[in-house]
Amino acid sequence: MEHTQSFRFFNRGPSPAVRLAFFVLLSLLLLFVDARFKYLESARNALSILLYPLQRLVAVPGSLWQQADAFLTLQSNLIRENDGLRQQHSTDAVQLQQLQVLQAENRNLRQLLAVQQNAGYPMQLAEIAYVERDIFKRKLFLDKGAQASVQAGQVVMDDTGIVGQVTRVHPWLSEVTLITDKDHAVPVQVLRTGLRSIVFGSGDTSELALRYMPVSADIQNGDTLVTSGIGGTYPPGLPVARVSRIERDPAYPFARIQCTPIAGVARQRHLLILSGLPKLPERPEEETAAADKPGKGRRKKP
Numbered sequence: 571m572e573h574t575q576s577f578r579f580f581n582r583g584p585s586p587a588v589r590l591a592f593f594v595l596l597s598l599l600l601l602f603v604d605a606r607f608k609y610l611e612s613a614r615n616a617l618s619i620l621l622y623p624l625q626r627l628v629a630v631p632g633s634l635w636q637q638a639d640a641f642l643t644l645q646s647n648l649i650r651e652n653d654g655l656r657q658q659h660s661t662d663a664v665q666l667q668q669l670q671v672l673q674a675e676n677r678n679l680r681q682l683l684a685v686q687q688n689a690g691y692p693m694q695l696a697e698i699a700y701v702e703r704d705i706f707k708r709k710l711f712l713d714k715g716a717q718a719s720v721q722a723g724q725v726v727m728d729d730t731g732i733v734g735q736v737t738r739v740h741p742w743l744s745e746v747t748l749i750t751d752k753d754h755a756v757p758v759q760v761l762r763t764g765l766r767s768i769v770f771g772s773g774d775t776s777e778l779a780l781r782y783m784p785v786s787a788d789i790q791n792g793d794t795l796v797t798s799g800i801g802g803t804y805p806p807g808l809p810v811a812r813v814s815r816i817e818r819d820p821a822y823p824f825a826r827i828q829c830t831p832i833a834g835v836a837r838q839r840h841l842l843i844l845s846g847l848p849k850l851p852e853r854p855e856e857e858t859a860a861a862d863k864p865g866k867g868r869r870k871k872p
Contacts, residue, residue: 678840681729685842691805693842694718696726699743708748708775708835710734714843715742723803725844731809731833732756732797733841744843748835749810750775758810759798763788766798769811769829775836778811780827785818787825795829805844809833 584592604611685693696712714720716739724736726746735754738745749756752773758780759766765788770779783789793813799806811829818825 675839678729678838685727685729692845694720694845695840696720696744696843697840698838708734708751708754708771708773709737710746710748711743712746712841712843713743715740715744717742719845720744720843721845725804725808726841727808727844728833728838728841731811731831732804733833733835733838735803736843746841748775749833750778750831750835756804756810757798757800758795760789761794761796762790763793765789766800767795769795776830778829778831780811780813780829781824783825783827784823785820785825789813789816789825789827791816794832 679695694714696714696718698710699713700711702709702711712720712726720736720739722736722739726733726736732749734746734748734751736744737747747754748771749769750771750773752771754771755768757766758769767780767783770781772779780789780795791813794809795811795813797804797806797808797810809832811831813827814830815828816825817827
């Protein structure tokens with residue numbers, strides 16, 4: 571009771587309703603005066619200048635949040651776009667490599683077709699199906715066999731020269747021994763001088779050996795070796811190799827001559843099989859030793 575009386579004793583002034591009505595009327599009056607006479611424009615400008623730093627300070631957290639959100643969104647988009655571009659680059663690189671392979675293969679096929687059209691003997695196109703895994707056996711397998719009338723002994727070449735010779739025929743495959751095989755030999759002649767010889771394989775696809783050539787033989791670095799046609803296996807005039815190195819030692823009767831194959835022995839995928847070469851007459855048999863020696867004939871019976 572005493573607390574209530576003390577509160578009423580100190581509670582002086584107008585009531586809250588009166589205060590509300592007063593401030594409402596004051597606000598309406600200020601609005602009217604400002605709209606009619608523009609008296610508060612300068613006060614508003616001054617107040618805006620004073621409140622501008624506070625407004626900027628209050629807007630800083632929101633601005634920082636928007637910038638952080640935009641940065642994170644942009645970063646995630648860039649990462650996703652970069653991953654997509656990287657995958658697209660890998661796909662395009664593979665397709666470009668395939669296109670380059672197809673272009674090289676088309677060039678090779680066109681060159682083989684030109685050789686086939688200009689050759690004076692029939693040829694058929696074949697594709698390499700397998701390659702011998704043994705590095706000491708320079709052989710490969712073509713996708714043409716007995717069903718394509720391929721026969722053992724036929725010559726295999728590309729658009730630049732001799733590659734090898736068919737040594738075995740299967741129903742759907744044919745085995746080719748490369749000219750670089752260590753047991754293979756090709757009769758050749760030097761294109762510049764016509765000097766005949768035989769070039770042997772060395773077991774290396776990038777090297778051939780021209781053996782049993784005298785030290786005084788007229789042969790030089792860069793000379794082209796072509797098939798001589800002797801033996802009837804290889805037609806004459808086909809490029810075989812090019813002389814790359816000559817070692818002449820007077821202490822030895824023969825020069826050491828190394829050659830490089832002209833044909834793509836280990837590069838090409840499509841090759842040509844030569845067929846229909848003219849057959850040479852059979853080689854005459856050697857006479858018996860008894861017939862060659864005079865006075866060693868049979869004695870007549872008495």
